[in-house]
Amino acid sequence: DTGVSQDPRHKITxxxxxxxxxxxxxxxxxxxxxxxxxxxxxxxxxxxxxNEAQLEKSRLLSDRFSAERPxxxxxxxxxxxxxxxxxxxxxxxxxxxxxxxxFFGPGTxxxxx
Amino acid sequence: GQQLxxxxxxxxxxxxxxxxxxxxxxxxxxxWLWYKQEPGEGPVLLIALYKAGExxxxxxxxxxxxxxxxxxxxxxxxxIPSDVGIYFCAGxxxxxxxxxxxxxxxxxxxxx
Numbered sequence: 366d367t368g369v370s371q372d373p374r375h376k377i378t379x380x381x382x383x384x385x386x387x388x389x390x391x392x393x394x395x396x397x398x399x400x401x402x403x404x405x406x407x408x409x410x411x412x413x414x415x416n417e418a419q420l421e422k423s424r425l426l427s428d429r430f431s432a433e434r435p436x437x438x439x440x441x442x443x444x445x446x447x448x449x450x451x452x453x454x455x456x457x458x459x460x461x462x463x464x465x466x467x468f469f470g471p472g473t474x475x476x477x478x
Numbered sequence: 479g480q481q482l483x484x485x486x487x488x489x490x491x492x493x494x495x496x497x498x499x500x501x502x503x504x505x506x507x508x509x510w511l512w513y514k515q516e517p518g519e520g521p522v523l524l525i526a527l528y529k530a531g532e533x534x535x536x537x538x539x540x541x542x543x544x545x546x547x548x549x550x551x552x553x554x555x556x557x558i559p560s561d562v563g564i565y566f567c568a569g570x571x572x573x574x575x576x577x578x579x580x581x582x583x584x585x586x587x588x589x590x
Contacts, residue, residue: 369520396576407482407566407580408521421577456520465509465528465570467578469520 367391369470371457377476378447385443386473390459397440398467399432400456401425408456408469414440447477481505482567482581490587495557499584501567502549509570510543510550511578516563524565525552557588 370389378384390397396415400408411430412422416437426432429447434440444451454474458467483502491497501510509528513521525536527543527550534541540553550567564583571579 398576398578405582407568407582408578409580410577413576415576423577458520460576463526465511465576465578466523466526467511467576468523469513471518472520474518 369457369459369468371455371470371473373473374471375474375476377478379478380447380449382447383443383445384447384475385441386455386457386475388440388442388457388459388470390438390440390457391461391468394459394461394468395437396460396467397434398458398460399440399442400458400469402454402456402472403452411442444475447475449477451475452477481571481579482569484565484567484581484584486584487582488585488587490589491557493557493559493588493590496553496555497557497586498554499552499565499567500549501551501569501581503569504548506547506572507550507569507579508547508572510541511568512539512541512550512552513566513568513580514563515566515583521566554586557586559588559590562586562588 399411402408414434454472456472458469512524515521525541532543566583567581568578
């Protein structure tokens with residue numbers, strides 16, 4: 366049983382560039398979540414999918430951010446025109462059945478120079 | 479912003495000691511969860527609680543869902559060096575669907 370995987374694990378980019386992250390949830394998990402975590406803080410909710418439908422988005426998800434889950438399996442999170450304030454760990458989680466038992470991936474650490 | 483309070487920010491204990499952490503909120507939560515995070519990794523689920531007053535154990539870990547539904551406690555007994563990490567409480571607020579709200583975490587250090 367493989368856990369949630371995320372790719373890449375680390376990304377360094379220059380301000381203004383676009384970046385895309387991928388998340389592969391645990392097999393058969395129908396719910397997928399994206400969170401952002403900055404240093405010294407807990408994860409903060411960004412958005413959530415049930416199957417391919419994006420059901421909730423946080424106000425943290427500005428119009429530069431877009432997430433997709435086209436076939437209800439893996440998901441991508443794209444950040445356009447990155448800013449230094451976007452530097453953070455981006456975490457993906459998935460769940461099945463009880464939605465509150467969310468299992469997290471290792472995260473993608475983004476550094477915007 | 480986050481609405482779960484965890485303090486202190488750091489705790490230092492001796493190997494073999496027990497340690498307690500609590501998490502409080504001004505809002506009612508339907509579900510409480512405790513996660514542990516190690517450097518460079520995602521949070522790992524330790525214990526989930528679903529009913530007010532519920533007491534649940536997972537090995538040396540015991541957690542309780544507060545009667546008021548505004549707090550939760552995590553106890554670690556007989557600590558060992560591998561207990562080092564950041565412990566987060568998380569909860570699902572009433573009406574929040576699947577969204578989890580996290581505390582800022584407590585960094586636990588265990589001296590051998």
